[in-house]
Amino acid sequence: MVGVLGELMGRECGLMAGKGGSMHLTSAEHGALGSYAIVGAHLPIAAGAAWSAQYRGTEQVAVCFFGDGATNIGAFHEALNLAAVWKLPVVFVCENNLYMEYTPIGAVTAVPHPAADRAAAYGLDSIIVDGNDVDAVYAVAMRTLARARAGEGPSLVEAKTYRHSGHSRADPGKYRPAPEVEAWMKRDPLPTYRQRLLELAIPDAELAAIEGDVRERVDAATEAARKSPPPPVELAFTQLWADGGFAWRN
Amino acid sequence: MEELTYRDAVARGIAQEMARDQSVVFLGEDIASAGGVFKTTGGLLERFGPKRVRDTPISEQAILGAAMGAAMTGLRPIAEIMFSDFLAVCWDIVANEMAKMRYMTNGQVTMPVVIRTANGAGSRFGAQHSQSVENWAMMVPGLKVVAPSTPADVIGLLAAAVRDPDPVLFFEHKSLYGTKGPVPEGTLVDQLGKAKVLRQGSDVTLAALAAMVPRALAAAERLASEHGVSATVVDVRSLVPLDTATLLREIQHTGRLVTIEENPRLCGWGAEIVSIAAHEIFYSLDGPALRITTPHLPLPSADNLEDAVLPTVDRIVKEIVVTFD
Numbered sequence: 411m412v413g414v415l416g417e418l419m420g421r422e423c424g425l426m427a428g429k430g431g432s433m434h435l436t437s438a439e440h441g442a443l444g445s446y447a448i449v450g451a452h453l454p455i456a457a458g459a460a461w462s463a464q465y466r467g468t469e470q471v472a473v474c475f476f477g478d479g480a481t482n483i484g485a486f487h488e489a490l491n492l493a494a495v496w497k498l499p500v501v502f503v504c505e506n507n508l509y510m511e512y513t514p515i516g517a518v519t520a521v522p523h524p525a526a527d528r529a530a531a532y533g534l535d536s537i538i539v540d541g542n543d544v545d546a547v548y549a550v551a552m553r554t555l556a557r558a559r560a561g562e563g564p565s566l567v568e569a570k571t572y573r574h575s576g577h578s579r580a581d582p583g584k585y586r587p588a589p590e591v592e593a594w595m596k597r598d599p600l601p602t603y604r605q606r607l608l609e610l611a612i613p614d615a616e617l618a619a620i621e622g623d624v625r626e627r628v629d630a631a632t633e634a635a636r637k638s639p640p641p642p643v644e645l646a647f648t649q650l651w652a653d654g655g656f657a658w659r660n
Numbered sequence: 661m662e663e664l665t666y667r668d669a670v671a672r673g674i675a676q677e678m679a680r681d682q683s684v685v686f687l688g689e690d691i692a693s694a695g696g697v698f699k700t701t702g703g704l705l706e707r708f709g710p711k712r713v714r715d716t717p718i719s720e721q722a723i724l725g726a727a728m729g730a731a732m733t734g735l736r737p738i739a740e741i742m743f744s745d746f747l748a749v750c751w752d753i754v755a756n757e758m759a760k761m762r763y764m765t766n767g768q769v770t771m772p773v774v775i776r777t778a779n780g781a782g783s784r785f786g787a788q789h790s791q792s793v794e795n796w797a798m799m800v801p802g803l804k805v806v807a808p809s810t811p812a813d814v815i816g817l818l819a820a821a822v823r824d825p826d827p828v829l830f831f832e833h834k835s836l837y838g839t840k841g842p843v844p845e846g847t848l849v850d851q852l853g854k855a856k857v858l859r860q861g862s863d864v865t866l867a868a869l870a871a872m873v874p875r876a877l878a879a880a881e882r883l884a885s886e887h888g889v890s891a892t893v894v895d896v897r898s899l900v901p902l903d904t905a906t907l908l909r910e911i912q913h914t915g916r917l918v919t920i921e922e923n924p925r926l927c928g929w930g931a932e933i934v935s936i937a938a939h940e941i942f943y944s945l946d947g948p949a950l951r952i953t954t955p956h957l958p959l960p961s962a963d964n965l966e967d968a969v970l971p972t973v974d975r976i977v978k979e980i981v982v983t984f985d
Contacts, residue, residue, distance in 0.1 A: 459730070488721045
């Protein structure tokens with residue numbers, strides 16, 4: 411957590427020591443092979459990681475998350491086709507939050523469900539899940555992961571959800587109609603799931619304790635990241651090549 | 661020593677590395693069953709099987725994305741992009757992803773990928789199947805760039821590229837596929853970042869790459885026999901890393917530099933070498949440096965038009981002779 415927050419702040423303690431930034435969070439040791447800032451680019455890369463798992467016989471599955479906006483770029487279609495043809499162990503998860511950046515996905519897409527409606531083109535089931543329902547998402551995850559591990563190939567999941575704020579820090583998100591925002595905020599998955607747990611007779615005090623603990627850990631990590639110095643300037647000149655340096659001539 | 665074609669050297673180089681290392685896999689369009697559109701990869705499917713030698717759809721982003729994801733997770737893929745012009749449709753994966761991933765993650769991932777591609781003119785294929793795009797690759801930090809001119813170099817440099825832990829763009833020249841050269845027996849492993857001095861002279865140093873190397877050698881012969889000009893010829897071989905030590909030494913020795921480049925004029929690799937020479941050995945130069953390139957044009961298709969724009973032996977000789985008047 412300190413590593414993630416440190417990376418966002420450009421500190422030495424960041425996951426990538428400040429060389430990546432918020433759009434490129436990667437922790438290879440945890441199997442998190444990167445977040446990718448070019449929309450859709452990571453779908454073929456995830457297919458490659460899945461191909462490698464298949465080749466090496468590791469029973470690993472690649473899971474690739476992307477937004478609705480990625481469904482209209484070529485890499486999405488190339489990756490799905492290749493993954494289907496090669497029966498790769500990969501689960502593609504489209505988080506459809508209704509907006510690409512500023513433009514609603516529905517205004518620029520030929521089909522109502524930008525991912526699920528394309529699945530048939532690659533011989534895949536059309537899978538739509540309520541992305542704000544933790545249990546429903548979990549069930550779909552288990553099903554699609556099992557399919558991948560069984561050698562039956564990729565899945566494409568469209569999780570319906572909502573973007574609670576603007577696209578970026580510079581975007582207040584004012585183009586979203588107020589009633590739409592209001593309706594979706596009522597379906598915020600965190601309070602919704604809390605309510606479900608209460609209904610399942612989990613004591614409120616237990617939930618409050620978990621929440622308090624999490625808040626404390628986030629606060630502590632934030633504080634630790636703030637205290638971390640900026641990365642040393644020499645770091646800008648390292649790790650272009652595997653020898654650690656950046657020389658292009660002798 | 662055995663004579664091998666440049667074309668057959670490609671398959672031999674790939675086979676040498678696949679036989680040595682199970683983590684080497686090979687993918688691309690028409691490379692397996694068909695043996696490659698330039699017949700460079702015949703026999704590999706039969707020898708190494710469909711698990712390691714895979715035909716792909718016409719999906720260059722998927723080819724290179726798959727190679728990248730595989731490289732990040734323990735494999736050493738060789739990916740073929742059929743014509744180097746097609747790099748433009750998957751340049752995101754090359755320039756934004758493969759080239760930068762190690763740097764951005766501060767060394768968390770390693771990217772041992774080789775992208776082989778058929779580069780260059782001479783086949784009358786026109787503007788979108790004939791380009792020399794090695795300079796596109798050269799200007800992206802994080803990519804190594806190699807372009808062999810002989811069958812032995814194809815094998816040795818391909819082996820070096822496969823064994824290198826960083827992404828390498830391996831530019832084969834399609835007009836050299838039919839050429840032959842001596843190839844030693846056994847395993848060949850060369851070194852990236854080493855230029856080769858092919859001919860030693862005293863009046864001028866010609867730096868050339870890929871298909872321009874045999875033209876530079878032919879021009880050097882004519883310069884000697886018809887004009888009394890003695891030329892050194894350096895095969896640059898590797899643009900990144902660039903062997904400036906060899907280049908500057910050879911330029912200082914003759915006092916004159918001519919680059920012979922197939923790429924269009926602006927930002928060709930020769931400009932970088934000229935700039936380095938101008939800065940670092942200016943007082944050893946006896947005259948202005950000369951760049952002989954394809955003009956800043958797309959390539960036309962008709963035989964006579966293509967010949968008119970590429971640096972031919974005639975043009976190379978003529979342009980150099982003028983500088984000695």
